[in-house]
Amino acid sequence: MKPPINIVKYSGDVVSFDVNKLRSSLRRSHASEELIQQIVTQVENQLYDGISTQKIYQMAFKILKAQSRVSASKYTLKKALMELGPSGFPFEKLVGKLLAHEGFEAEVGVIVKGNCVQHEVDVIAKKDNTHFMIECKYHSDQGRFCNVKIPLYIHSRFLDIEKQWLQLKDHEAKIHKGGLYTNTRFTTDAIQYGKCVGLLLTSWDYPRGNGLKDRIDKSGLHPLTALTTLTKVEKTKLLDEGIVLCKELHGSPGLLDKIGVPEARHRSILEDSEELCSTH
Incomplete structure (x- = not known):
């Protein structure tokens, strides 16, 4: 039996890696069980003692995004809420x-x-x-x-x-x-x-x-900061326009032109925002 791997949380606390917590957070992305198991296996193969939870999140997010942008957006919700700044x-x-x-x-x-x-x-x-x-x-x-x-x-x-x-x-x-x-x-x-x-x-x-x-x-009220198809600068510009939700962006597609997003990217951004609005 392998010895437990210690991981470092955002707070600085050191705890043992719990594969069930990783699975649970991935399930919130509504990804398939097959994809979740694939991500878990890949992450476990790259673990080392003293790895940060942030690094584990980044590894899982990268694999998820390559398979499903919308699932990656749901998985990144906690980080997306952190990006609703700096004023709050x-x-x-x-x-x-x-x-x-x-x-x-x-x-x-x-x-x-x-x-x-x-x-x-x-x-x-x-x-x-x-x-x-x-x-x-x-x-x-x-x-x-x-x-x-x-x-x-x-x-x-x-x-x-x-x-x-x-x-x-x-x-x-x-x-x-x-x-x-x-x-x-x-x-x-x-x-x-x-x-x-x-x-x-x-x-x-x-x-x-x-x-x-x-x-x-x-509710499907995901913040627009969860969209993986927008850059950080574009997200900030939309927040400055008073837009907070994917739903609002999908309802006002002209805003993408206003903030200078190339037309070639409009479709993927609006498709992802529409799917994130879905509550199924």
């Missing part, structure tokens, strides 16, 4: 669009009067009798987690806003909640505090089965 505003827009898709009335970047001071809130979401004040914490580095200080700060802002909301006509019967979305992960303390005070917490993989990765997969 595109991430806020993505969260707003995700909530709107789920039946909320959502506004992004709203100035809200609190009891003590005014607040600029990333997303205000309303549905039925519930009012949400949601803050978005974007990180461009996978190794950075949301620690307990962030929900503490957001909850204090929510309490100031809620105090003002409760003074409004017809708000006595409404349910008010604060929320925090991040594209990385929460520390254990952050989750414990959030649960205790009733904050709605959403991260890459939390709550289990209903985190960002699951909800984006279900």
Whole structure:
């Protein structure tokens, strides 16, 4: 039996390589089991002690992209969310669009009067009798987690806003909640505090089965940064145009001309964006 191979995570932690985790992440790409096994075999043959998770991801992504661009786009979702920067505003827009898709009335970047001071809130979401004040914490580095200080700060802002909301006509019967979305992960303390005070917490993989990765997969609201057919510069230009989703790009194909993408590449970009919008 081979000795376990140690790998280095983004956080710097050293753990044993787990082939099931690699398989699980590849299954999210909706690739065939045959292709997944092929990738797993090739990656295992290139492993060495001390290899980084980033290097393993790059190896798997390269093989996947050669076989299926759209599967590669789905596989790269975590990285695609990291590319919604540097301001983080595109991430806020993505969260707003995700909530709107789920039946909320959502506004992004709203100035809200609190009891003590005014607040600029990333997303205000309303549905039925519930009012949400949601803050978005974007990180461009996978190794950075949301620690307990962030929900503490957001909850204090929510309490100031809620105090003002409760003074409004017809708000006595409404349910008010604060929320925090991040594209990385929460520390254990952050989750414990959030649960205790009733904050709605959403991260890459939390709550289990209903985190960002699951909800984006279900809705087909993939960020355009996931497209392997666009260059980094082209992605930045589209984000500057206010376009965040593949769906939006597919609905406005003229934007490719506007940002200077050669016509010969339009078809593959639009085909991939259309397939990523699919929820099957």
